Amino acid sequence: MVAERATLSLHPDRLLPADPTVRAIARELYAEVEHAPIISPHGHVPVEWLAEDTPFDNPTTLLLTPDHYTNRMLHGAGLVDLDRLGVPVGSPIDEEAAREAFRLLCANWKYLRGTPVRTWFDAEFHDVFGVRVRPSEKTADEIYDQISQCLTSPDFRPRALYERFGIEALATTDDPCDDLAYHDKLANDPSWSGRVVPTFRPDAYLEPGRDGWLSLTRALGEAAGVDVGTYAGHLEAMRVRRLYFKEHGAVSSDHSHADARCERLEETEAERLYADALAGQISVAGADALRRHMVNDQARLALEDGLVMTIHPAVARNHDPAAFARFGADVGGDVPTGVEFTRALQPILNDYGNAEGFHFVVFTMDETVYSRELAPLAGYYRGLYVGAPWWFIDETDAIMRYRRAVTGYAGFYKTSGFIDDTRAFCSIPARHDVSRRVDCGFLATLVAEHRIDLDEAHEVASDLVSTQPKHVFKL
Amino acid sequence: MVAERATLSLHPDRLLPADPTVRAIARELYAEVEHAPIISPHGHVPVEWLAEDTPFDNPTTLLLTPDHYTNRMLHGAGLVDLDRLGVPVGSPIDEEAAREAFRLLCANWKYLRGTPVRTWFDAEFHDVFGVRVRPSEKTADEIYDQISQCLTSPDFRPRALYERFGIEALATTDDPCDDLAYHDKLANDPSWSGRVVPTFRPDAYLEPGRDGWLSLTRALGEAAGVDVGTYAGHLEAMRVRRLYFKEHGAVSSDHSHADARCERLEETEAERLYADALAGQISVAGADALRRHMVNDQARLALEDGLVMTIHPAVARNHDPAAFARFGADVGGDVPTGVEFTRALQPILNDYGNAEGFHFVVFTMDETVYSRELAPLAGYYRGLYVGAPWWFIDETDAIMRYRRAVTGYAGFYKTSGFIDDTRAFCSIPARHDVSRRVDCGFLATLVAEHRIDLDEAHEVASDLVSTQPKHVFKL
């Protein structure tokens, strides 16, 4: 019944509310932000791509292999083992396997109906690669060939796409010990006029109960040139590396742990637990306590160095140990859990939350905290911003729910602005576009219901894609 | 002010979104599925009704007595003691009392406004019994008489209604020791062409801390012909009875416990706890641990025998002990509690969740888990399906919330299809109709917002009432 060979088109009004009055307002608002430069303050695009401007290999390694949003849905549908997509990222996949993987995607297009993955692919295929037929078993090879053809052109190398996508600033995510050489190379390249900044991501260094923490700690000490034999030393090493990142352009540090707690320990207790950890003898409870103290210290350091602190806790990482054993992290086996912020964040908020210059962005995948915890907290504490919907809730309906839940008590100016959080480079414009469309739809509803005036909606729509993310992320 | 004698009519566009553009699309989609056969893979209609084709007694014992949705609302409104409705099911209620109970329902029609009970009654009264006046104090007797009149006709006996309702398959819920004689009788009746299948529901047998578990265990051993003196024997008895059910048409087992946890125990530990339970000496914690292991074993058995496993945990059963003492279970005193799936289901999902042929349907009454836990899990694990909204959330707005929350990351093809879960036989068509209308409304919104194409929406609407439930429930 479904057409085997349908057109792929992008309706100009897509994702805008269906009501004609609201849509007309939304369209007017959207017209003004549609082509605004993209600010992307949190994501996972490898800086090497831009530093070296390497041509992309083939459609599969560009679009499927690194994108765990797509991987997981094809896996969940029972269609494919992850290795057939070239997962983990970078493992070799030959041309025939790449084509076969791409065919699987197209032939099973129906599994993506109603998902943001579909929305993003529609836009990528259409706008980036000029595809005009809907993916299906029949059209898979044709689309594959068309994209492959594109990838041979210099216009489709990373830097050209960066320009074409209208990206103004792009943050990567980096290990604290990274020398940021690729960032330097890029920043110092006279032919490059973009802005790519690193982000300090010390998660594994703050988990003293995890395997490998000891060697990470040693590496940290070496990178910082600091003796990390005490907790004071560890803290100093963190201070040094954060400053190194800042000097190389970083504007924020990013944190994800099992919960959001951040109680401080007495200094002697912190040292005692740290010594236990170095000796490989820390208990689970001790490791949690020390980690929470360390997270609190990251906020302290933020007060000194001015890096924005972003957190997105409460994800059960690598939920499927078999897949983790075969493919490693980030292949789709991460699943959200419930989270609590009101009590958990109190130590940081009480001590730094109203301090000048402290910016603290809290992301969640547990939507229940929007109206119950995050909007009330952000409405009160000066430095706190409600992070945009992220991972698993970064789609049309969820973004609308976010605005509906948060705006009442946090307004628009205590929200972070959109983050794409993606390693799927070509999906960046599409992701930001979804956010812009939904925000305009929400604003249009407020106007149509006479809750704000039209000129105000124009200002908010524009602020949300420009001044707001720049302010929040100090860009 | 409210009319004492108003018309009862069913608008053809009822429950479809009000926006004219969206409604027109929804109407077109709905036209195609409106008369599709009903697949009912989980419910509580007594098989005896169909096996014996007994005429229904009177409107009250047909429509009020067995329906705890209605019982509880009349009770909550302070209108009636449960015994005045003939609760518990089957207790004698004379003609005058039956008529009086029916009058109470009609006179207090306003308490049902905005509820699904109202929607279902509207459809039952109108479509099944030809009622054309709105229930009220004035019209109660007239409606009672009209339905009573209907019930004297052979057209209103269970089998005739089954045919008229267009039911293709109907599952009952059955005790593991049931000999399924009524199912056999029905299946072997040459004058019967329907399909009624039993469902294996072993809850009470998996609660070694509860009163009565010991005698149930003995009964299980007898029914299976297996020595249940050890846990290995208990497991074998379960294997035997599940196969018995499968041979008699069952396609699934159904499970409801206080939580969703399912950690396995070491074999010796399971045996030790089981011995404690047999000796009547198991602790509360031990009973929980053994129950979770037993639930895990049901999943293991499912891998062997292929029965679909459905779970719907986290209900506080018999919340009102006074009502429970008087009327027993299932009279409306069950209340949902919060539930956690991400961690709880990990043992089953890790061990069987990606295995060929394992189908695992998870229902919830805690809507917060849709976007946070179930859609992410079902989007990744092959065997996992997000159960349709159920009990307390099986009404128009909640079904819409379900689609809006789940579709983003599980799509349509990792959802279970609707279940009516009812013992109110005459409400089955109305319940499925509500689900079809809301699904079409949701799909129409996606089309109107240019998120999917119209031909795709047609396919999804049709799949959701036919291929999808048949696939998920192996029907």
Add this chain to the structure above:
Amino acid sequence: MVAERATLSLHPDRLLPADPTVRAIARELYAEVEHAPIISPHGHVPVEWLAEDTPFDNPTTLLLTPDHYTNRMLHGAGLVDLDRLGVPVGSPIDEEAAREAFRLLCANWKYLRGTPVRTWFDAEFHDVFGVRVRPSEKTADEIYDQISQCLTSPDFRPRALYERFGIEALATTDDPCDDLAYHDKLANDPSWSGRVVPTFRPDAYLEPGRDGWLSLTRALGEAAGVDVGTYAGHLEAMRVRRLYFKEHGAVSSDHSHADARCERLEETEAERLYADALAGQISVAGADALRRHMVNDQARLALEDGLVMTIHPAVARNHDPAAFARFGADVGGDVPTGVEFTRALQPILNDYGNAEGFHFVVFTMDETVYSRELAPLAGYYRGLYVGAPWWFIDETDAIMRYRRAVTGYAGFYKTSGFIDDTRAFCSIPARHDVSRRVDCGFLATLVAEHRIDLDEAHEVASDLVSTQPKHVFKL
């Protein structure tokens, strides 16, 4: 881009759904309730204002100083220290500081976009004070002057406003030891024809683990003329003071604690813990246990004296200790936490929940409990009513979510009717108006989707602002 000098107008259709069909129905429903008298069964307006009919001081002390909704948003936006608004209530603030604070509000009007605070201010400014320009830096002084001018007129004294607002009944919130002299004065004033009733609010007296409990207990004993040396005495003192309140017009008692639990203790255990508390030696766990028993006893007393019992648990009070130290309670540093009702309320519901005359209204700021716990519970227990959205969720979208979540299984007649819960006297009409508009919008959707008939919607709209709150609160 935003106009510096825009008109402030109130659109007659504001807050009604945008769809023309739905809006037309909503408008018709709203027309009937727009001017219905205001029933305000829970709030914080000081009775002195009305008893003494004191003229209001200036726009800031009237509109900003006492309103923690506004305080907190200006604080969260980083715009102002709380002392610059004259917080805590009543601290002296001179004319120039008052004007400066008002300027800050107007100049930062954008921070309120999309919030209910904006909606309330729009209505207050326009309808109460005749303001016709939108607040901005340019118009701040003009608006300040206009309101100041109004405040010099007898038409803007509290009693005149009470009349003009169409208030039929207004409840205050009072300390159990209060002699209610102002209430008496007002009630006995022959020139006064309104109705202001006290509310019994014993929270601090039921927290035996808190500082100050001992002196409160002594005061209670004195006020009641009862020896509170035993728990039996404490209970008797509560009985006496509740009756005193009832004799002085009270219709309800109000309760807010960290959780909703209410397990009873054995009598001897209660006495033992109470003795510990008097001796200043109660443990944290003991204090919690005794508090829960005391809350349960409040329900017992309610059964005797007929006062309606309202609870709104699970707020982290005074989240910011620095602000609490400087300004005391109620300055915006309260933040909701998750709450559990199904298990927690079982003791009260089991023992009194179905008893004649027991009315129990449960408010929440955790929206997740609406469909999961409160609607199912209220649908079953006779005395239980789902409280209207309140504090942090008393805005347009949240009220709509409430109706959508609750109506399915509690209908309209197990909900409480709106409460404004405010100390911002001039915002009372605006707050009730928001609720009326959203309820009419919700009802209109039900009509447009053919879920209820138009005459029924009319009746519900009217009942929700009149008979329903009067019935629930026994007014």
